[in-house]
Amino acid sequence: MKLITVALVCLLVAGLWLQDVDSRSMHVSSSNCCFVFAKRMIPVKQIQCYKNSSSSCSHPDGLIFKMKRGRESCVLKTEQWVKHNLKKINICSVDQ
Numbered sequence: 599m600k601l602i603t604v605a606l607v608c609l610l611v612a613g614l615w616l617q618d619v620d621s622r623s624m625h626v627s628s629s630n631c632c633f634v635f636a637k638r639m640i641p642v643k644q645i646q647c648y649k650n651s652s653s654s655c656s657h658p659d660g661l662i663f664k665m666k667r668g669r670e671s672c673v674l675k676t677e678q679w680v681k682h683n684l685k686k687i688n689i690c691s692v693d694q
Contacts, residue, residue, distance in 0.1 A: 632660030632672030639679045640671060647690035664690055 630652045644665055651660035651672070661675045661684075673680050 630662065631655035632657050632662065635660065635672045635674050636663075640665075640673070640683075642683050642686050645683070645687050647688045648684065649690040663687075 630649075632651045632655065635657075640663060644667075646664045646666045648661050648663050651657065651662055657674075659675050661673050661680065663671045663673055665671060675681065675684070
């Protein structure tokens with residue numbers, strides 16, 4: 599009985615932790631839609647390239663920054679720091 603209780607508590611804690619980690623990362627889904635946007639400026643030296651989010655998304659003003667370490671982050675192209683940095687970043691090619 600104790601083993602089952604401990605196992606259930608561990609699963610519950612793991613589920614809550616994974617949900618918290620996922621909500622903090624600005625991971626982009628495979629549909630190329632943005633739902634959560636970075637709130638802080640991302641240094642240009644960390645960004646490899648950018649692409650527009652899909653036109654069928656609920657936030658058409660979203661951009662997806664592909665980071666040099668392979669992750670992707672969503673940002674709003676209406677943010678002043680994003681507008682400024684777009685001049686320094688290339689658009690992602692199809693194979694990136």
